[in-house]
Amino acid sequence: GNSVTQMEGPVTLSEEAFLTINCTYTATGYPSLFWYVQYPGEGLQLLLKATKADDKGSNKGFEATYRKETTSFHLEKGSVQVSDSAVYFCALTGSSASKIIFGSGTRLSIRP
């Protein structure tokens, strides 16, 4: 079945450091790929998405490229801020778009 595997956390970085959170997936067909973010005390928010191979999703300085050849969708940001501290979830929808399949989440903490 479809599944998502993402980098285990927690990840702790200093402010202005470069961020990569790895995500790989297993899916039949052509899934849509997502990164969701969950800030402390808040609900899940869609951060970015990509719906076909080689698409790049971007938002708030974060980027991820849909790589079909490596079945990956790694999240990157060039310079992180303390306000980026949150839990990040990689996710996909397959043939059943009603069902989002989430990874286990990566907790990111940014030190001032």
Place this chain on the structure above:
Amino acid sequence: DAGVTQSPTHLIKTRGQHVTLRCSPISGHKSVSWYQQVLGQGPQFIFQYYEKEERGRGNFPDRFSARQFPNYSSELNVNALLLGDSALYLCASSPRGGTDSYEQYFGPGTRLTVT
């Protein structure tokens, strides 16, 4: 515009009891999905409803049921609660169902604790 709202915010129940969680979607959205998020894990899909019909079901026991009302709000019911049902229950709404339903907007969740 108001986002997805859920009630109650927190709930404590005893094993064997029944619980009802409620969700109001964003105005104009006709699809509601429910997810269970156990502490330290990603959300797991439970149900999707669109136009008051069940359109998807995850791998959860029959103790879990849901329905959607004519105003598109939804209830999630869990019978015979187990300790393992303790989790954050998330509701998400989207404008449409089926293959266009990936644009899902999540509510803040209901934290259920079973003792």
